[in-house]
Amino acid sequence: MKTLVIVAHPNLEQSKVNRSWMNRLQQEENVTVHNLYAHYPTFEINVEKEQQLLLEHDRIVLQFPFYWYSSPALLKQWQDLVLTYGWAYGSKGTKLRGKEFVLAISTGGPEAAYQAGGYNHFSMSELTKPFQATANLTGMRFLPTFTKQGVRLLTNEQVHESAEELVHHLKNNY
Template sequence: MKVLVIVAHPNLEQSRVNKTWVNRLSQEENITVHHLYAAYPDWNIDVEKEQQLLLEHDRIVFQFPLYWYSTPALLKQWQDVVLTYGWAYGSEGNKLHGKEFVLAISTGGPASSYQAGGYNHYSMSEITRPLQAMANLTGMHFLPSFIVYGVRNLTDEQLQESAEQLVKHITNPLLRLGR
């Protein structure tokens, strides 16, 4: 199984968590790490190149820090221009049908903040509903997300362990079965 990790962090060098994840993921043979902000500093996205990358992989992962209950802006722009009608969705848009889709998200707040009655009032499942809908519309199978909460408080050991867990999660062939 070939995994494409689309990393969307506007300042990866300053990120403790996402940078560690990228460094660890880059060591894996069947994982392609694609950093959007490095590839497109001018936001001029090469649609054909991006669509080809998607076609070459079986599992697509969006890796990003949660920003204002959403993805960083370039990842939203990427969705708008790459996932086009007639290619990704619509009566003849079936290029992503059957592919698997996973989210890898880091948050500053603790898990208790992301539930009904919590600080943010909504669960992570509710917050990521637009991405679930995107996967559904494009025919991808939305798989369980990998989420690390409270990243500001992680020890170095916990950070390294989260990177190992991320690799195991996104390469798990049984993930689709909920295992």
């Protein structure tokens, strides 16, 4: 099982959580960590290279901080350009079929805010529906999402723990 972790954070120098997750995942065998903003600071994505990376892995992880109830912009650009018709979807677009798909998301808002009646009204499962639909369309199996919420209040120790939890989550057989 080879895992590809695509990290999309526009400002990793100032990141607490995603940087810690990325550094920890880099120590794992059979895990490729791909820092999207480092490769494409001008948003000019090498589509062939990205598709090749996807082909070489079985479990695809998108790791990002929640921005406006979704992903940072470069990850959307990546989806728009890389998941092409005839490659990722359409009758001949079968390249991602059978792969596994996981989201790893940090949010500023606490868990309690993400529910009906809460500050943000909707659950993470509801807000990540476009990713679930993408997995469905491309024939990937959507696995449970890893979320760490209320991250502004986390101590360094808790951030470190969350990195271990993420490693554990990504090693699970679902």
